[in-house]
Amino acid sequence: EDQVTQSPEALRLQEGESSSLNCSYTVSGLRGLFWYRQDPGKGPEFLFTLYSAGEEKEKERLKATLTKKESFLHITAPKPEDSATYLCAVSRGSARQLTFGSGTQLTVLP
Amino acid sequence: EAGVTQFPSHSVIEKGQTVTLRCDPISGHDNLYWYRRVMGKEIKFLLHFVKESKQDESGMPNNRFLAERTGGTYSTLKVQPAELEDSGVYFCASSNRDRASSYEQYFGPGTRLTVT
Numbered sequence: 767e768d769q770v771t772q773s774p775e776a777l778r779l780q781e782g783e784s785s786s787l788n789c790s791y792t793v794s795g796l797r798g799l800f801w802y803r804q805d806p807g808k809g810p811e812f813l814f815t816l817y818s819a820g821e822e823k824e825k826e827r828l829k830a831t832l833t834k835k836e837s838f839l840h841i842t843a844p845k846p847e848d849s850a851t852y853l854c855a856v857s858r859g860s861a862r863q864l865t866f867g868s869g870t871q872l873t874v875l876p
Numbered sequence: 877e878a879g880v881t882q883f884p885s886h887s888v889i890e891k892g893q894t895v896t897l898r899c900d901p902i903s904g905h906d907n908l909y910w911y912r913r914v915m916g917k918e919i920k921f922l923l924h925f926v927k928e929s930k931q932d933e934s935g936m937p938n939n940r941f942l943a944e945r946t947g948g949t950y951s952t953l954k955v956q957p958a959e960l961e962d963s964g965v966y967f968c969a970s971s972n973r974d975r976a977s978s979y980e981q982y983f984g985p986g987t988r989l990t991v992t
Contacts, residue, residue, distance in 0.1 A: 770918075798979050809880070809967055809983035810919070853919070857979055862907060862971070863921035863932060864981060 768793040772854050772867035779844055779874050787839040787870045789854030799837050800864060801830050802853040810853055844874045878903065880984035882968050888990045894956040897987045899968030901950070907931075907971040908951050909981060910943060914964035925951060958991045965989070 769792040779785055791799065798817050802810035814823040816832035823830045827848065829840040839852055851871045855864040881900045889895050901908045910922040922941070923933040927948035936943070940959070945951040955962055965988050969981040 800980070802983075807985075809969075809985045812980055812982055815980055855919075861932065862909070862924050862979060862981075863935065864909075864911075864919075865921070866919040868918050 768856060768858055768865040770854055770856055770865055770867035772852075772870050774870060775868070776871045777873070779841075779872070781845055781874055781876050782843050784840070784842045784844070786841070787852055787872070789837040789839070789867055790835060791837070791854075791856050793856050793858050793865070795859045797857045797859055797861075799832055800855045800857070801828075801837070801839055802855065804851045804853055804869070841872070844872075846874045846876050848872065849874045880968055880970050880982055882966075882984040882987050884987060885985065886988045886990070888992065889958055890992055891960055892957045894954065895958055895989060897953045897955075897966055897968075897989070899951045899953070899984060901968070901970030902972070902982055904972060905970035905982075906948070906973040907981075908945060909969040909971075910951070910953055911935075911967045911969065911983075912964050913967070914961070919967065922953075955989070958989075960991050963989055963991045 771790045773788045798815050801813040804810045814830040819834045827842050831838050851869040853869045855866045883898045908925040911919050913919045921935040924931045925945045928945050942954045965986045967986045969983045971981045
């Protein structure tokens with residue numbers, strides 16, 4: 767059974783304090799690893815897809831990396847508007863369904 | 877481009893009643909998915925349509941749930957009769973037919989279902 771574990775569950779940062787979120791996965795035949803951002807009362811917002819180990823993607827202050835066992839979402843010099851829950855998900859083989867982790871709730875203090 | 881829309885945003889019903897949720901995917905997206913999150917749990921897959929056909933319904937919890945996508949456009953998810961454990965947030969997502977990006981799913985705002 768596919769498993770996705772995210773850590774930490776919650777993270778509080780001061781504005782400008784860089785950090786990383788972790789997503790560990792166990793899946794047979796990884797097709798893709800996905801990062802989403804979710805704000806309260808809203809649906810997940812797509813951020814990145816990573817398909818193979820060694821791949822990196824960047825968007826503004828966010829950078830996602832992938833190894834064979836885990837992915838990291840690096841946040842550089844975060845701002846209060848980066849506060850949200852960050853979700854990691856995987857898909858396997860030809861199946862399109864996503865298996866989600868429980869998320870990391872990020873709070874960036876001004 | 878309009879995103880995925882869902883209706884209603886919130887529904888409160890009594891146990892035993894019927895509720896129908898609606899999802900309008902992004903225009904041109906052949907793939908449509910339903911997910912839900914129950915209290916304190918991760919978002920879980922329910923089913924996947926390709927156009928009007930059910931491609932994968934392995935996540936549907938039981939036969940009280942019926943999903944349809946007539947004409948390959950919008951989709952409905954009916955719960956009949958509703959039970960207390962059906963409470964949660966139901967998300968719809970869609971992805972396009974292009975092979976390169978068809979795994980990228982775009983989510984709607986969700987419908988919060990409360991069964992009392």
